[in-house]
Amino acid sequence: MCFRFNNRFVCLFFLRRSMADPLVARCLYSGKGYMIPLNQCMDYSELYEDIFGTFQFFPTDNVELQYSVPGCEVCFLRNDRDFQMLFCSARIHRLECVDISVLKIRGGCRRNCSVDSGSEVIDEDDYLGDAFRTEVHKTYLSDEWSSYIHNVGDKFHGAAELREKLRKYAIAVGFEFVFLRNDLDRIYAVCANVGTEGCDWHLCAFSSSANGCLYITELNNTHTCKGVVRTQKHKLLGSKVVKTCIAADVSFNLSLKPREIMSKFKSTYGFDISYKVALKAKHRAKEAIYGSDAETFSKLSWYKEAVLQSNPGSSFVLEVEPSTNRFQRLFIAYGGCVEGFQFCLPVLYVDGTFGKSIYKGQILSATGRNGNQGFYPLAICFCDSETDANWTFFFKHLKSLLEPQGRVVTFISDRGVGLLSAFDKVFGGNPHLFCYKHLVANLASKYRGKGNSKLIEDVKQKFFKVAYSSTQKEYCFNLRLLRAVGGADIIDPFLSELPVENWCRAFYTSCRYGIMANGIAESFNSWIAIERLMPVYCMLDQTRIKQMEMAGKRREEAERWTTELTPKMEERLKVQMEKSRRFSVHYSSPGVYEVRSDFSYVVNISDHACSCVKWQINCFPCPHGLATLQAASENVYNYIDKYFHVDMFKKSYSFPIHPITNVDMSSTDSASECILPPLAKRPPGRPRVKRFKSVGEVEKKLICCGHCGKMGTHNKLSCTEPLVQQ
Ligand SMILES: [Zn+2]
Ligand SMILES: [Zn+2]
Ligand SMILES: [Zn+2]
Known part of the structure; x- marks a missing residue:
């Protein structure tokens, strides 16, 4: 026989389970449970009625049964076939006891009054108009929380799990508790109303020395207090509980906004949480996924070794304060990018942008441009701020990569703080354009x-x-x-x-590809918008993965190109060719022509020059040049800059960034060179989103700040100097 089970087809030889094999079902509903022996002679309806009666549901109630087995969290139990599958699953996993969760899908009254089977229960909602009917059809993910705590003997993998489940249980059932003992090996909790109303609800759990798990040893699960009603807000519903519910969402979307978390939590769990709780929960979830900001600094020395080993030719410079071993700054460029950059346009966009982890961080980047007008990340630097010293550090290491390649690279920047003086020190002779x-x-x-x-x-x-x-x-x-x-x-x-x-x-004294603005740097910044939110190690690692994938994708894409030029440039050529049709060309001397329509131009094709100077500036023939080339029966492609050709583009992506494995990370003993986080933390309050102004964008009167004591344009309240912990 074949069944579809857990999305796989499992073939089973059906042997009738001998009656000696005990299979016990533990039925759980709203924090209460009872045991029922199961055998295959029963059918589904018997089980259903037994449960329905025992938990005293109303005839109008609709009850859904679910059970879970290893590998399948939620298996429905709706008919005889499901019921038989329950036995099969139990046999496969050698289970002697199966938990069946009972979920009420529809129904009004939540009181535990006994049902008088003789009289019909009238639900007034059945007779009301849509607007007046209380909608209770929705099932929330929090519904199962009420089944977390049920019996003496329940097992939990550690105190953290018990605490979390106890909180969720209390939230779902609607009471508050306090811990009298809250240790790793022993937990004792009582109802919060024990003092005022003498409620006797209590729970006691001890850890077993055999396996370290906690077992409930004592449980009085009935409240004598009045406070047991589920509300949409709950004191215990703090960031710790919310964190466990949103962790998956945060890992998919790191830029999830607290407001979105609030509304999502309301719709899927049915509870209201405050903005503050949502924000805190997001930070906790982030920390659970990526490790805390402080921890990730200690991984950097391992990462450095891993990068240098797996990606030969890479440059990874890690600077720490020698006396304290605290992180100062790092520079990173992958071997594949450095090699490939030789085949990109000889231009680099340099810019700084904010890191958004809790440490005050600045990401300096140098981004190139490929033959298809796309950006080409070359190097990044992570440091605390855009100072002259940090830019000098960045430029110095950048220079050591560029010098062996022997090309004169044109830089484009926004004249940012600290950048100008550092640039003149390191790249004095190089052309430097300011973004207009x-x-x-x-x-x-x-x-x-x-x-x-x-x-x-x-x-x-x-x-x-x-x-x-x-x-x-x-x-x-x-x-x-x-x-x-x-x-x-x-x-x-x-x-x-x-x-x-x-x-x-x-x-412009030499060819600069018509660049006027540093838009490429800004597209790089927005490309790493998510990574900027991460702690430093994850930021580097995720950026590397992104770079690796992008390079791979572009390499494959280029394989399919059949044109001489890259698609964007081929398109540009087509447009310029169309414009060139209106000109008449007159020969003067070898290579020199006069091109006329409303105006006249002098074109020298051997110099790649036209008197409109667009050819020289853009490194791409202007319409006059193209008209001349056609009149002279020259191959147009021979006169187009080599970096715009597909073969150069392919070469620029022919050096892959190699993947890195971290299986040996935990076994690497690097305690001696463990790097501590920097002392400078981002000041409290909302992180500033806007970028720092470039030189000259702000010109205010200088005042002395009462907080940091520096002369500047800020006061004590708007001071953003890092807080130095003593
Ligand atoms: Zn109570
Ligand atoms: Zn021209
Ligand atoms: Zn200040």
């Missing part, structure tokens, strides 16, 4: 309080024009307009701080 979006925000802040929003909007537009100027002449022309609108008294000092080659396209 940040510049324009800085400029706009100068007009705050002076003039209306229309003026600011006008200044912004004029500034865009200046930044996007392609020639020096255009730059001078646009700058005149900007000064006329914005006023020379503000514009001139602002621009005097900015070297023009760092932000205006006309002055």
Whole structure:
């Protein structure tokens, strides 16, 4: 015979169970239980009626029976077939006793009054309109809590399990208790009304020295107090209980909001919890999954070894305070990424973003750009804040990776705090572009309080024009307009701080792929939005997994590409080709042409240059260039930057990030180099979500803070300096 059991087909040879084999069912309902012997001569309806009668249900009540066996938490017991399966399961698992949970699905009265079988019970809800009917159809996940505590002899795997189940039981049944003894090996709890009303409910449990499990040795499960009614709020319903209910949800979705937890808890468990409880429960669940923030620092030295061993060529620098062995900062770049970066565009976006664990943390990142306009994470640094020292540390190690590759890399940044001076120290000669979006925000802040929003909007537009100027002449022309609108008294000092080659396209000395903003860095930051919430070790580990998977996926994707260029660039070529159709091309000398429509342009195809300068700036032929290439019967693809070709893209992902196993983590003896968490904790209160302002975005009068004593733009109340524990 074959049955579908536990989603597997199990074939059984049916032997009639001899009557000598005892199978006992323990039926549990609302904290009460009774034993009933089962044999296969019985049928389902006999069992059902027995239970129905014993627990004194009303005829209108609908009762559902469930049992659990190892591997299957909830097995329904609804008909004769299920009943036979119960015997099979018991035989398979060699069980002598099976727990049957009794759940009431429908029914009004919860009082334990005896049923007068002669008189019909009238449920007034049957005659009421929809709006007036009390809806009790819903079953909550908390319904089974009332079956957690039932008999003397119940076994619990440790005090923690008993405490949790006792809390849930009390919540479900609706009373409060206090612990008189609450030790690992002994628990004694009494009803909270023992003093006021002399209620005699009590529970006593001892641990067995044989297996360490706790057994209930004494239980008086009847209350003589009045306080036994289930309410939607309960004192015992704290973050500890809620944590166990939401742990699975949190592990799927780390960014779950406390409000969402509250409403979810209400709908699935039928209880109200406060915002504070939801928030705390989320932290507890996070800690249960990932370990506490403090603990994860101790895993870092193991992780370093694991990364260096499994991913040759990686750079993993871990700095601790030598005297205290407390964590200071770390730098990490995987070998596969470093190798592959040589085949990406020679540009790097550098930016800092917040870590959101309880330790004050900043994640500095260097992100490249692949041939298909996607981002390419190269290196990250975890440190306490965006200081000159931390940026210098980051740039120094970044430089040691880039130097052997021998390419001049262009950097793009938002001129963040500490970044500028560190950059000049380490990467002095490298081109450095400022994100024009940040510049324009800085400029706009100068007009705050002076003039209306229309003026600011006008200044912004004029500034865009200046930044996007392609020639020096255009730059001078646009700058005149900007000064006329914005006023020379503000514009001139602002621009005097900015070297023009760092932000205006006309002055880019070498090819910089037309980059104007550090959008790539921001897409990287939002890509790790979830990982930023995690403690440091998990953040690194999860980011690595994400990087590993993304690289693998892109490698496979590229295998299917049949074009010469990557899809995004192929698309761009198509658009530019379409635009090139309106030009007429006139030959001058080898490689040099004049291209005409409304205006005329000089194109030099051997220099990859056009007098519109778009070809030089974007490293991609402009429509004039494309028109010329076609007229000269040249292969267009030979004139397109090598990094946009599919073969380069494939090479950039041909060095995989290797997986890491942690089976040996617990057996590694690294107590001697155990790293302690940093002293600086994030200050209390809601973590700030907004990023720090870049240089010049804020300009307030300096005041002395009464908390940290530093001169700054904050006072005692808004101080965010880390609290140093003594
Ligand atoms: Zn009581
Ligand atoms: Zn052109
Ligand atoms: Zn302060």
